[in-house]
Amino acid sequence: MQLEAEAGKWFEAVGIVILSLVCCGPLGLVLLWTSKKFTQKTKLIVTGVIVGLILVGGIAGIASGGSSSSSGSSSTPKVTTETTAKGNSSTTAGSATPAALCKDTADATTFDSKKQGLYAARVGVTKDDHEAALGDCVRVAGESGYVNSVKVINETYGSDQGILVNVTVRNRDKKQNDYGMFDWKIQTPAGIIDSATFFVGDTKPDLSSGKLVTGGEVTGNVVFDYAGPGTYYIIWEPDVFNDGTGIWGVVLP
The missing domain is CATH 1.10.880 (Transcription Factor Skn-1; Chain P)
Structure with a gap:
């Protein structure tokens, strides 16, 4: 105890x-x-x-x-950034001096504009696409093409709307090359590829058709039908015998 x-x-x-x-x-x-x-x-x-x-x-x-x-x-979620071309209905979607961005020289070996993967989501992507952002250039078939700006415009007499695309074409070749409004097309958000159209409105200066001598350059507007908001792709095919195609993407409201 x-x-x-x-x-x-x-x-x-x-x-x-x-x-x-x-x-x-x-x-x-x-x-x-x-x-x-x-x-x-x-x-x-x-x-x-x-x-x-x-x-x-x-x-x-x-x-x-x-x-x-x-x-x-x-x-923590990974933050990814996605690159989209600028564009809206009231202001031009990119304005740049073409020669400053394209390294546009007569020697085609100094610059290759063939970029892939910029518009991987586009329906109809091919290995011959030369993808570029607005204001930048594409070099195809001895020529350099630029999409300087894109905007939605209203018809002068009516309620229709169009897409006004300002483009520049420069001839780098040693021979004359043709140019024209029907070298340019547009792919709608629904995947439809449309040709340029005639539009009653303020579209001056229109891109006509003709020939460019070596070093020659032309700038003008091409108009397409507006198919509602979404992602559009401007398509440039200057030579039917050349598979190279210029592609510029733009989102329109």
Whole structure:
């Protein structure tokens, strides 16, 4: 009985010391070691338990912090950027000096305008597409073609709307080359390819037809029917015997 009573008092005292350590931190350890109620062995055991608890808590905190940061990084969505051609119904969608962007020299080996993947979502993509953004050039069959701007216009007498496309053609070849409005087509959001149309409205200067000598250049407007909002593609095929095709994409409201 006496042994049990002493053991009970010992556990009670140890419990009080541990509680004081939890509440008072370092002060509790000081009280433990200055007290004469506990043997050296008891003081070492209690101190070891406290230090062990502190170490276990610290390790657990570091582990949880690392896992939360790694899970946070894995759940962060990847931000992707998609390039689209500029264009709207009220302002021109790109105006640039063609020669500055195209590196347009007589030596065709100095610059290759054949880019792929810019309009991967376009229905009808082929390996012969030369894809470019508005204001940039495409070089096909000895000629350089540019789409300078695109906008939606209203008919003068009526409610119809058209798409006004301003283009430039420059002859790089050593021989004369033909040009004309029917070298240009448009692909609608529905996947229909339309030819240029005649439109009653402010379309000056219209792109006519003719020939260009070496170094000759012409700029004019080509009009197409407007088929509602969506992504359109301007198509240029200057030579029926050459598979190269110029493609410019634009989103219209």
